[in-house]
Amino acid sequence: MQPQRSMTERVKLFLAYVIRIISIPPVMVCLLVLVLALFADGFFNNEIDIAAMLVCLALIPLAAYPLSWMIPCVRKKGREGQRNLAFVLSLSGYVLGWLYAKLFSTNRHQIFVYTIYLLSVLLLLLWNKVFHLRASGHGCSVTGPVVLSGYYLGLAGIIIGAVCYLSIFWASVTAKRHKWDEFLGGSVLCIFACGLAWLVCHYYQII
DSSP, X not given: OOOOOOHHHHHHHHHHHHHHHHTSHHHHHHHHHHHHHHHSTTSOSSHHHHHHHHIIIIXXXXXXXXXXXXXXXXXXXXXXXXXXXXXHHHHHHHHHHHHHIIIIIOOHHHHHHHHHHHHHHHHHHIIIIISOOOOOHHHXXXXXXXXXXXXXXXXXXXXXXXXXXXHHHHHHHHTTSSOHHHHHHHHHHHHHHHHHHHHHHHHTTOO
């Protein structure tokens, strides 16, 4: 029989689970798009660009959750099947987003962001599936908006982003959804993707 948790522990776990739920990748993308649309002048050309980023970076990856229950072979694999489907749909959405920005928008800021997301998921696939090392996709998806908020909004974005990151890191470890090194590993991969995307876009004079 498991020992009964104290009221403080139950409150901590409840808060941790709430933070985990509201910080899932699609929600983080929606918050990032909202912040960029409101405070980063010239980031979006029009409403179609906003809708395209929401669809490609948020809605397509989000489809993994309902589809994982609708597809029998995925449902049988449980959480692992859902995670694999999320990787596939995320990669598909990020590729479509990058192609949209390159072919139809040509906005250099959008190409930069799509490149970061595309490189992030490729690095996660390489790290988790090829090297068989655990890096948190949640940690990676949280770090991207935090870094981009700081990049485009300056000090205010850095401070707010740091508070959000530390809160989500605490929640993930407290809820035991990730070990601290797995979460930080995902963050490091995202930071590396950000740097690599900046170098690629700078080399090709995109930014």
